[in-house]
Amino acid sequence: MKESITLQIENKVAHIALNRPEVFNSFNREMAMRLQDTLDACEKNEEVRAIVLTGNGKAFCAGQDLKEVTDPDKNPGFKKILEEHYNPIITRIRAIKKPIIAAVNGVAAGAGANIALACDVVVADEKVSFIQAFSLIGLVPDSAGTFFLPRLIGFQKASALAMLGDKISAQEAERLGMIYKYVSTEEFDETINKLALKMANMPTKALGMIKELFNNSMTNDLEAQLALESKLQIEAAQSNDYAEGVAAFIEKRKPNFKGN
Numbered sequence: 092m093k094e095s096i097t098l099q100i101e102n103k104v105a106h107i108a109l110n111r112p113e114v115f116n117s118f119n120r121e122m123a124m125r126l127q128d129t130l131d132a133c134e135k136n137e138e139v140r141a142i143v144l145t146g147n148g149k150a151f152c153a154g155q156d157l158k159e160v161t162d163p164d165k166n167p168g169f170k171k172i173l174e175e176h177y178n179p180i181i182t183r184i185r186a187i188k189k190p191i192i193a194a195v196n197g198v199a200a201g202a203g204a205n206i207a208l209a210c211d212v213v214v215a216d217e218k219v220s221f222i223q224a225f226s227l228i229g230l231v232p233d234s235a236g237t238f239f240l241p242r243l244i245g246f247q248k249a250s251a252l253a254m255l256g257d258k259i260s261a262q263e264a265e266r267l268g269m270i271y272k273y274v275s276t277e278e279f280d281e282t283i284n285k286l287a288l289k290m291a292n293m294p295t296k297a298l299g300m301i302k303e304l305f306n307n308s309m310t311n312d313l314e315a316q317l318a319l320e321s322k323l324q325i326e327a328a329q330s331n332d333y334a335e336g337v338a339a340f341i342e343k344r345k346p347n348f349k350g351n
Contacts, residue, residue: 095122096129097147103140103291104284105133112148117156118202120167123176130183140350141291142187143283144210145194146203154201154224177202177234184209185306188299190290194283195261195270200224205234208243211302213270214286215261216279221269227256242309243269294332295350 099106107129109116116122133139146152160166167175184191184206193210201224207213215221223240225232232240232253241249244267252259261273274282290298300323307319327333332348339346 094125095119096125098129098132100136100139102288103138104287105136105139105142106287107133107142107144109144109146109152111156112146112150114156114158115150115153115198116146116148116203117153118176119156119159120165120172120176123172123180127179127183130180130187134183134187134189140189140295141287142189142191143194143287144191144206145196145283148197150197150203151193151195151199151207151219152203153198154203157228173233177206180206181209181235185302188302189295190293190298190302192283192287192290194279195219195221196279198222202234205232205236205239208239208269209235212286212290214279214283215264215270215273217261217273217275219261219264219273220258221261221264222256222258223253224256226254238309240269243267292348294330294336294348296330296332297327300327 093110095110097106097108097110107126109122109126111117111119111122130142133142155172160169160172190212191210193207193213195207195213195215196219197216198220199207199215200222204221204223207221223232223236225236231237236253237249240253243249244252248267251257259267259269261270264270265273304316304319304323308316311319331351332346335348336346
């Protein structure tokens with residue numbers, strides 16, 4: 092039986108791929124649960140210091156498999172889909188104290204788009220489009236789309252995209268600040284590999300703290316954010332990677348970070 096999620100670990104980078112290309116990597120229950128398990132495994136694996144999430148085939152992810160939700164025998168129901176599939180995926184992506192790169196190789200629609208936007212760094216192939224497809228079938232955005240999208244691109248633009256279901260090109264997504272950047276198809280794989288390798292060799296503990304700070308900045312007031320910055324900066328200054336970074340700077344050499 093073909094695996095719905097594939098995992099390869101190389102050079103401290105975990106490459107996770109959604110693997111239902113025949114349905115544009117749309118989610119069914121099995122794939123959603125398998126992705127959660129794979130993310131958990133990558134979090135616990137000390138050899139993994141960066142994660143790449145992508146899709147096999149022509150798409151990144153087309154969102155929910157509508158055949159599943161219209162099948163009277165297999166339909167898990169929206170309550171279970173949200174509470175057991177998508178919400179746990181989003182919370183895991185944000186909670187893992189390792190950088191997660193969304194390598195958006197093809198169309199990212201619905202929950203697929205929002206899962207990508209929840210990642211720490213989003214890089215898209217130049218031919219990619221993003222679409223909040225929910226309203227086109229009478230639904231509302233989920234998978235934290237209404238949380239991240241207005242914070243990335245502003246209330247007015249996010250509201251319009253959610254209501255109208257417009258396709259956004261990779262170029263437009265970069266211009267809006269929705270994603271980190273787009274690259275040409277020819278350069279896509281190399282760009283992802285270089286970026287992932289770079290992040291895997293950075294001070295992982297500090298990157299995890301940066302992630303924690305940005306998570307809390309969504310709801311903290313200024314005073315609370317300053318207090319958290321102080322707390323985590325003191326912790327970071329006690330890390331081995333900080334000592335190595337300072338030593339490398341003084342000795343004018345490349346640092347050898349261990350991630351602790």
